Amino acid sequence: MKTAFIGLGAMGYPIAGHIAKKFETLVYNRTFAKAQAHAAEFGSRAVGLEQTAEAQVLFTCVPISKDVDELARQLLPHLRSGAVWVDHTSGEPALAKETAALLATKGVTYLDAPLSGGVAGAKNAKATVMVGGDKAAFERVKPVMETYAAKIVQVGPLGAGHAVKAVNNALLAVNLWALSEGMVALVQQGVDAGLALEVINASSGRSNVSENLFGSRVVSRAFPNTFALGLLAKDLGIANQVFQEAGTPAPLLRQLREFFEIAKLEIGSTDVDHTAVARLLERWAGVEIH
Numbered sequence: 001m002k003t004a005f006i007g008l009g010a011m012g013y014p015i016a017g018h019i020a021k022k023f024e025t026l027v028y029n030r031t032f033a034k035a036q037a038h039a040a041e042f043g044s045r046a047v048g049l050e051q052t053a054e055a056q057v058l059f060t061c062v063p064i065s066k067d068v069d070e071l072a073r074q075l076l077p078h079l080r081s082g083a084v085w086v087d088h089t090s091g092e093p094a095l096a097k098e099t100a101a102l103l104a105t106k107g108v109t110y111l112d113a114p115l116s117g118g119v120a121g122a123k124n125a126k127a128t129v130m131v132g133g134d135k136a137a138f139e140r141v142k143p144v145m146e147t148y149a150a151k152i153v154q155v156g157p158l159g160a161g162h163a164v165k166a167v168n169n170a171l172l173a174v175n176l177w178a179l180s181e182g183m184v185a186l187v188q189q190g191v192d193a194g195l196a197l198e199v200i201n202a203s204s205g206r207s208n209v210s211e212n213l214f215g216s217r218v219v220s221r222a223f224p225n226t227f228a229l230g231l232l233a234k235d236l237g238i239a240n241q242v243f244q245e246a247g248t249p250a251p252l253l254r255q256l257r258e259f260f261e262i263a264k265l266e267i268g269s270t271d272v273d274h275t276a277v278a279r280l281l282e283r284w285a286g287v288e289i290h
């Protein structure tokens with residue numbers, strides 16, 4: 001099976017590397033040097049955008065759904081009937097449905113298939129994939145996904161993957177913000193941050209944020225940028241679209257979008273790690289979490 005991967009960013013680069021070890025893989029990246037580096041490192045083939053249309057399975061992993069839709073429009077004249085387009089972008093259900101309808105005019109099946117597990121999960125081939133769309137197309141591409149994912153679940157029809165991802169990331173955001181608030185209060189009262197985390201991680205308030213992010217990124221003061229604040233804020237906007245579409249109450253999770261928009265403004269950059277919101281709480285509290 002010939003595959004193509006478009007978007008060799010923090011997530012796409014290692015994911016496409018795992019695919020290239022098992023399947024013939026064409027790679028395209030807007031900044032072409034990254035595609036050339038990928039080819040040298042993993043034995044993929046760096047190509048121009050049009051050439052990716054040769055593949056039977058095309059992957060995209062770019063920032064937003066609008067980028068995916070633009071790529072689909074550019075590639076449309078070249079695409080082959082019967083191909084499957086797997087979109088690993090954390091995107092918008094509504095726009096993804098429009099892109100899927102466009103691709104269907106050329107006999108190409110689109111699956112929304114966002115990823116979770118972070119850059120570490122992508123590098124270790126332990127990503128989680130949540131898939132929305134056609135079941136037969138999903139079954140065809142599943143063996144390729146198995147090269148980089150530890151958990152692959154078809155969660156529902158077209159758009160369902162994006163919706164689940166948006167809710168997941170709203171839960172990430174609420175935990176990150178809430179733990180930051182709690183930790184500045186504790187540190188201000190003279191509690192050692194490392195000891196507080198140790199206790200929380202053995203108690204009922206623990207989360208992925210407390211177990212896997214806060215110690216290594218905030219308390220360590222490292223803040224490595226593997227998942228940008230701007231991308232998480234974007235996901236909260238998508239979550240609000242999901243709540244709006246559902247018409248269900250979400251007073252807490254809807255609010256998060258405002259919190260993270262304020263964080264972007266106050267921090268003055270979107271291109272910092274999402275855990276930088278802890279720094280904002282620190283600034284407001286006048287204490288440093290350590």
Ligand code: NDP
Pocket residue numbers: 007008009010011012029030031034061062063064067088089090091115116117118119226227228231232
């Ligand atoms: P990065 O910013 O690291 O990479 C983005 C990639 O998309 C780069 O290859 C970039 O090319 C390319 N790109 C950007 N804009 C365009 C465009 N208009 N047309 C074509 N290519 C474009 O992002 P991530 O890899 O972190 O994230 C990608 C997606 O995965 C996002 O939707 C994100 O929310 C999601 N995600 C990220 C996770 C993470 O931990 N980082 C975890 C789970 C999901 P160039 O090299 O030229 O800049």
